[in-house]
Amino acid sequence: MSNFNVPRRSLMLGGAALALAPAAAFASTSPDVGKPAPLFTAVDSSGKSWSLADLKGKVVVLETTNHDCPYVRKHYNSTNMQTHQREAAAKGVVWLTTASNAAGEQGAVTPAQANDLTQNRNAAPAAVLIDPQSKIARAYGATVTPHMYIIDAKGTLVYKGGIDSIPSSNVADIPKAKQYVRVALDEVLAGKPVTEPSTQAYGCTMKYPRTST
Amino acid sequence: MLRFLALLLVVLASPALAQSVVQTDNVRAELLSDVAAAKPGEPFWVGLRQTMRPKWHTYWKNPGESGLPTEIAWTLPPGVTAGPIVWPVPHVFDIGGVINYGFKDDILLLVRITPPADLTGPLKLAADAHWLVCEDVCIPEEGKFELTLPLAATATPSDPKTRALFETARRNVAMESPWPARYGVSKSGDPTLVVEAKGLKPDTISNVYFFPAEWGDVAAMAKQTASVTAEGIRIPLKKGEAKTPLPAALAGTLVLTEKTADGSVQQAFDLSAKLDPAFVPQATSLAAAGSEQLTFVQALLFALLGGLILNLMPCVFPVLAMKAAALARLAGRERSEMRRDGLAYTAGVLVSFAAMAAVVVAIRASVGEVTWGFQFQSPVFSLLIAYLFFVVGLNLSGAFEFGNRLAGVGKGLAARGGVTGSFFTGVLAVVVATPCTAPFMAAALGFALSQPAPATVAVLLAMGLGLALPYLALSMTPALQRLMPRPGPWMDRLRQFLAFPMYASAVWMIWVLTQQTGSDGVLYALGGMILIAFAIWLLRLGAGSSPATWMRRGLAAIAVVLAFAATFKLEDGPATAASAAGSPTSGVNFEGWERFTRERMTAAHAAGKPVFVDFTAAWCITCLVNERVALETPATRRAFEQAGVVKLKGDWTNRDAEITSVLKELNRAGVPLYLFWAPGADQPKILPQVLTETMILSELSSIQPTKR
Numbered sequence: 057m058s059n060f061n062v063p064r065r066s067l068m069l070g071g072a073a074l075a076l077a078p079a080a081a082f083a084s085t086s087p088d089v090g091k092p093a094p095l096f097t098a099v100d101s102s103g104k105s106w107s108l109a110d111l112k113g114k115v116v117v118l119e120t121t122n123h124d125c126p127y128v129r130k131h132y133n134s135t136n137m138q139t140h141q142r143e144a145a146a147k148g149v150v151w152l153t154t155a156s157n158a159a160g161e162q163g164a165v166t167p168a169q170a171n172d173l174t175q176n177r178n179a180a181p182a183a184v185l186i187d188p189q190s191k192i193a194r195a196y197g198a199t200v201t202p203h204m205y206i207i208d209a210k211g212t213l214v215y216k217g218g219i220d221s222i223p224s225s226n227v228a229d230i231p232k233a234k235q236y237v238r239v240a241l242d243e244v245l246a247g248k249p250v251t252e253p254s255t256q257a258y259g260c261t262m263k264y265p266r267t268s269t
Numbered sequence: 270m271l272r273f274l275a276l277l278l279v280v281l282a283s284p285a286l287a288q289s290v291v292q293t294d295n296v297r298a299e300l301l302s303d304v305a306a307a308k309p310g311e312p313f314w315v316g317l318r319q320t321m322r323p324k325w326h327t328y329w330k331n332p333g334e335s336g337l338p339t340e341i342a343w344t345l346p347p348g349v350t351a352g353p354i355v356w357p358v359p360h361v362f363d364i365g366g367v368i369n370y371g372f373k374d375d376i377l378l379l380v381r382i383t384p385p386a387d388l389t390g391p392l393k394l395a396a397d398a399h400w401l402v403c404e405d406v407c408i409p410e411e412g413k414f415e416l417t418l419p420l421a422a423t424a425t426p427s428d429p430k431t432r433a434l435f436e437t438a439r440r441n442v443a444m445e446s447p448w449p450a451r452y453g454v455s456k457s458g459d460p461t462l463v464v465e466a467k468g469l470k471p472d473t474i475s476n477v478y479f480f481p482a483e484w485g486d487v488a489a490m491a492k493q494t495a496s497v498t499a500e501g502i503r504i505p506l507k508k509g510e511a512k513t514p515l516p517a518a519l520a521g522t523l524v525l526t527e528k529t530a531d532g533s534v535q536q537a538f539d540l541s542a543k544l545d546p547a548f549v550p551q552a553t554s555l556a557a558a559g560s561e562q563l564t565f566v567q568a569l570l571f572a573l574l575g576g577l578i579l580n581l582m583p584c585v586f587p588v589l590a591m592k593a594a595a596l597a598r599l600a601g602r603e604r605s606e607m608r609r610d611g612l613a614y615t616a617g618v619l620v621s622f623a624a625m626a627a628v629v630v631a632i633r634a635s636v637g638e639v640t641w642g643f644q645f646q647s648p649v650f651s652l653l654i655a656y657l658f659f660v661v662g663l664n665l666s667g668a669f670e671f672g673n674r675l676a677g678v679g680k681g682l683a684a685r686g687g688v689t690g691s692f693f694t695g696v697l698a699v700v701v702a703t704p705c706t707a708p709f710m711a712a713a714l715g716f717a718l719s720q721p722a723p724a725t726v727a728v729l730l731a732m733g734l735g736l737a738l739p740y741l742a743l744s745m746t747p748a749l750q751r752l753m754p755r756p757g758p759w760m761d762r763l764r765q766f767l768a769f770p771m772y773a774s775a776v777w778m779i780w781v782l783t784q785q786t787g788s789d790g791v792l793y794a795l796g797g798m799i800l801i802a803f804a805i806w807l808l809r810l811g812a813g814s815s816p817a818t819w820m821r822r823g824l825a826a827i828a829v830v831l832a833f834a835a836t837f838k839l840e841d842g843p844a845t846a847a848s849a850a851g852s853p854t855s856g857v858n859f860e861g862w863e864r865f866t867r868e869r870m871t872a873a874h875a876a877g878k879p880v881f882v883d884f885t886a887a888w889c890i891t892c893l894v895n896e897r898v899a900l901e902t903p904a905t906r907r908a909f910e911q912a913g914v915v916k917l918k919g920d921w922t923n924r925d926a927e928i929t930s931v932l933k934e935l936n937r938a939g940v941p942l943y944l945f946w947a948p949g950a951d952q953p954k955i956l957p958q959v960l961t962e963t964m965i966l967s968e969l970s971s972i973q974p975t976k977r
């Protein structure tokens with residue numbers, strides 16, 4: 057066979073371009089609504105273990121919390137969050153508050169502290185999960201406290217976002233706001249699709265473990 | 270009484286200062302005005318200045334994955350209107366993996382106030398501002414501000430210090446994008462933004478980032494992998510959290526850093542990209558879909574896979590065909606010989622890849638950052654590759670066999686039998702595979718380049734191994750060899766058939782070339798090809814040493830030289846293309862300016878006129894921005910005219926020799942460069958590379974104080 061005389065400008069190489077693009081940023085791991093909700097297992101403030109897989113057949117609400125965050129305080133001081141929790145419990149919904157800020161950061165609590173907070177604030181979640189390694193928050197791509205998620209009875213994530221539509225720390229805004237979580241929860245319980253399944257969450261930035269990035 | 274006097278003094282000196290500052294735990298906030306006295310009917314700027322504690326930050330209009338933007342509610346006298354906040358260019362903050370867009374240290378949020386023409390009495394501006402300020406923890410804060418401005422027949426500017434703050438703030442606001450933009454959505458729903466900034470120099474532009482104006486459509490990303498080519502800027506993005514369809518126009522702020530002769534300048538542009546339904550970008554990456562950090566082992570596997578895929582590239586076919594034919598010929602010979610052959614081919618591929626890796630590492634070591642793909646910006650490279658494909662195609666078609674005379678390097682290496690031949694076939698495979706896969710290159714190398722040197726080398730070698738693997742496996746496995754057809758006439762037919770993918774590749778490279786140079790490129794490339802074909806024909810007419818043969822050889826040599834001379838024409842290409850495109854944003858606009866010549870400059874200066882010289886280039890973004898914000902504003906134009914300035918513009922897009930010599934004299938490596946000759950001055954004043962209107966106006970006023 058014949059031969060070629062070829063310029064040696066072979067600076068480039070061929071491409072597994074598809075495969076080699078730089079990895080995406082962490083926060084994009086937020087699961088999509090309509091997809092199975094990420095499973096997790098965690099221990100609550102009274103030492104009981106909770107697994108999302110065991111809660112199939114029930115509607116579950118996840119609420120990330122940081123009791124020192126002004127936005128969390130807005131909804132607890134106004135008893136808005138507690139009202140939500142009681143309403144949900146009355147409808148058979150499992151409300152899980154998750155203290156997911158990393159150990160040592162603002163909002164990280166011991167089980168005893170979590171119980172005190174529940175008592176002092178007259179809160180009514182099914183449980184407060186203690187998540188010092190932010191595993192649940194990371195699985196759900198939570199970026200703020202409070203960041204709200206609803207998982208339907210089949211284990212599908214059906215809502216993620218803010219608790220309501222007015223991103224402020226002002227208690228007076230609560231009655232004026234569109235109640236995203238309440239509306240979505242009612243739709244889920246009525247077997248309807250959620251009209252606004254993904255909204256902008258607002259609050260204090262989640263505090264993930266510092267070594268994680 | 271004393272207190273009253275003090276109060277009076279304060280009121281006289283600076284109305285309402287006492288109420289315009291709010292000090293919170295983390296922010297000192299102040300409402301400032303650009304004017305000391307406002308004129309009814311004339312808009313002016315006020316600003317909320319936030320001076321933050323170190324490490325704390327407030328948020329942009331789209332705060333990113335958490336945070337909230339500052340809000341200002343105004344209480345104004347009837348008829349007075351306040352515009353929206355005009356935001357400074359934001360920064361990206363990565364707070365433990367949560368991406369925020371915001372500000373640190375000291376910023377001024379501008380708001381335009383328009384008092385009605387019939388306004389009477391002092392103008393009292395009351396603002397109720399809310400902001401969220403975060404370090405690790407987030408604190409919502411607020412402040413009530415009041416500022417009372419007297420009215421006057423003409424607006425009086427504020428004190429110089431405040432004016433300077435406003436000047437800086439206005440410079441820190443994104444300008445309207447001079448380029449159109451569009452975006453397409455991939456099948457996976459991720460948008461890709463294309464900014465049609467033609468004719469940019471890719472290697473001068475870095476840190477490209479697109480800040481989406483609103484939450485939800487586009488995810489806030491820690492890092493965007495924008496690619497800059499002569500065609501424009503392309504930024505693959507990720508769909509945001511909102512479940513609503515992507516909007517008809519995607520608004521946001523594009524930030525980039527341009528390397529100029531004097532250092533780096535950050536530029537920001539507001540743009541609105543129209544949804545282009547015809548543009549469906551390829552899924553940006555598997556990694557984005559899987560969103561997992563690639564481990565090193567995964568990267569190696571993917572690289573191997575990528576190398577395998579290279580075998581499917583049309584340009585590599587002929588090389589593989591050569592190998593297949595060689596293999597068939599070797600069939601029945603010693604198995605060890607066949608194995609040696611396979612190993613030699615693999616070695617050739619790997620050595621080429623190793624050389625490439627060495628180049629990459631070396632460039633990175635010397636330059637710091639490699640902007641990959643620059644070779645493919647070179648039209649010369651495209652042309653040479655097109656020629657290569659064409660010649661290889663002719664050879665496959667049987668138009669000629671490479672002889673020692675044509676190649677001029679003795680018997681071609683790849684044709685050499687045995688191990689050496691196989692080795693160089695491997696090298697050849699890499700060389701021909703390379704241009705075929707250009708579009709994939711940047712992304713693939715993006716990963717390799719972001720790794721430390723040993724990983725870069727390993728990834729590239731894995732890719733090479735992937736390329737060599739099919740043949741290596743074939744030569745090592747007798748079972749597979751039995752599947753190979755026997756040698757026969759089919760080999761010739763296959764070879765002839767394979768000429769067509771080569772021609773197709775040549776056509777593709779010419780198309781690439783036209784993208785780089787405009788339609789002239791076609792002329793040079795096809796003309797060059799005819800010359801090459803002519804040369805081949807001449808050489809085939811006969812051998813020997815008769816005078817006629819030598820004549821033909823001479824002619825052939827001339828034809829080849831002419832074909833390659835086309836590369837010199839192409840060097841000037843991109844700029845020509847940019848100006849030929851005719852769009853007002855590409856090319857240099859000479860309206861209101863004379864073309865620079867040294868002669869004209871000297872003559873005008875000798876005649877005692879003030880001379881302003883603007884050295885610019887079509888690809889220089891900073892030049893373009895300076896023109897928009899400082900040189901071509903109505904006020905500057907008027908001032909130039911009043912002062913009788915001779916305005917000269919030098920277009921360095923084409924590396925004009927005369928301009929280059931001027932730059933050299935002034936010890937400049939490139940544009941932008943602005944010279945101002947005051948009348949009678951011994952030498953020109955060199956203005957900074959980032960201009961402001963004020964700067965030009967004060968330069969001009971210094972030469973003609975009486976006229977103004």
